[in-house]
Amino acid sequence: MGKEARISGWKAFWDRGGWWRAVLLAVLYMAIYLGAGQVIGAFARDQVDAEDLLRTPQSVFVGLTLSLLVGSLVLAAFVYSVKWFKPLFAQQPVKGSWWMWAAPFFLVAAIVLRFLGINYSSYQASVVVITLVTGLLIGFAEEILTRGIVVKMLRDSGKSEWVVMVLSSLLFALLHSANALSGMPIITVLVTILFTFGFGICMYLTLRVTGNLIWPMILHALYDPTLFLSTGGIDQAAAGPQSPLLQLAGPANMIYILIALVALIVVRGRAQRTPVAAPAAL
Numbered sequence: 067m068g069k070e071a072r073i074s075g076w077k078a079f080w081d082r083g084g085w086w087r088a089v090l091l092a093v094l095y096m097a098i099y100l101g102a103g104q105v106i107g108a109f110a111r112d113q114v115d116a117e118d119l120l121r122t123p124q125s126v127f128v129g130l131t132l133s134l135l136v137g138s139l140v141l142a143a144f145v146y147s148v149k150w151f152k153p154l155f156a157q158q159p160v161k162g163s164w165w166m167w168a169a170p171f172f173l174v175a176a177i178v179l180r181f182l183g184i185n186y187s188s189y190q191a192s193v194v195v196i197t198l199v200t201g202l203l204i205g206f207a208e209e210i211l212t213r214g215i216v217v218k219m220l221r222d223s224g225k226s227e228w229v230v231m232v233l234s235s236l237l238f239a240l241l242h243s244a245n246a247l248s249g250m251p252i253i254t255v256l257v258t259i260l261f262t263f264g265f266g267i268c269m270y271l272t273l274r275v276t277g278n279l280i281w282p283m284i285l286h287a288l289y290d291p292t293l294f295l296s297t298g299g300i301d302q303a304a305a306g307p308q309s310p311l312l313q314l315a316g317p318a319n320m321i322y323i324l325i326a327l328v329a330l331i332v333v334r335g336r337a338q339r340t341p342v343a344a345p346a347a348l
Contacts, residue, residue: 083222102136123192134203154214159337162275169271176318180292183311205287212238227335235266267326
């Protein structure tokens with residue numbers, strides 16, 4: 067009886083939602099994710115090429131994949147513990163408008179252009195494969211956290227869709243401030259936060275207009291690895307000559323910012339709140 071009460075109390079706590087619980091969960095996730103990276107680095111630092119993460123499959127796997135795997139498992143365990151898998155992947159409670167299709171359209175366009183324009187001969191085949199597999203983990207972890215868990219918690223606390231969009235996208239963007247810990251210049255980190263905020267809003271619009279969390283996950287899972295392979299790294303600009311296809315994909319971030327500005331002006335609505343069950347009596 068005591069165990070059941072503890073489980074019910076745990077679920078009831080998170081079911082109440084709210085922005086501070088969303089922030090708390092995101093901070094806990096980042097602590098585990100970054101902590102896992104530190105532990106992995108302490109035991110296998112020699113496997114990671116700090117100057118060129120995509121040089122070898124071992125470098126990608128140890129430097130990026132493993133910590134994402136830990137983070138994904140932690141998030142999956144959390145969602146299972148609060149029994150949210152079904153509601154997170156159910157049909158969205160708020161429908162999207164026709165203009166929101168601009169977000170997934172330009173995301174897909176950039177993905178296709180990059181897939182076709184990447185210079186695959188500059189990578190080992192195994193590096194390409196492990197980078198694409200790592201993209202699946204990125205899509206799962208970042209989307210189930212920010213467009214899944216955080217969006218649900220904000221809606222459950224009665225926030226308007228404008229607030230849900232802004233806060234979930236801002237939290238998504240701030241997760242990338244952790245790049246500063248790896249020595250990335252502050253200006254680059256700030257620019258990355260701005261671009262990821264616009265990208266986050268486009269992911270939110272994709273969630274709304276497609277009606278299911280699986281679609282932002284898939285697009286995100288394809289977007290990041292094709293970006294890494296087209297630029298030669300993570301959160302960095304491409305160097306040297308590029309194919310015309312990659313040049314066409316280049317302005318994508320600016321387009322996402324423009325779409326985000328439109329969304330900030332016109333997004334409205336509010337999801338119907340789900341009643342929160344009281345915890346079981348001791």
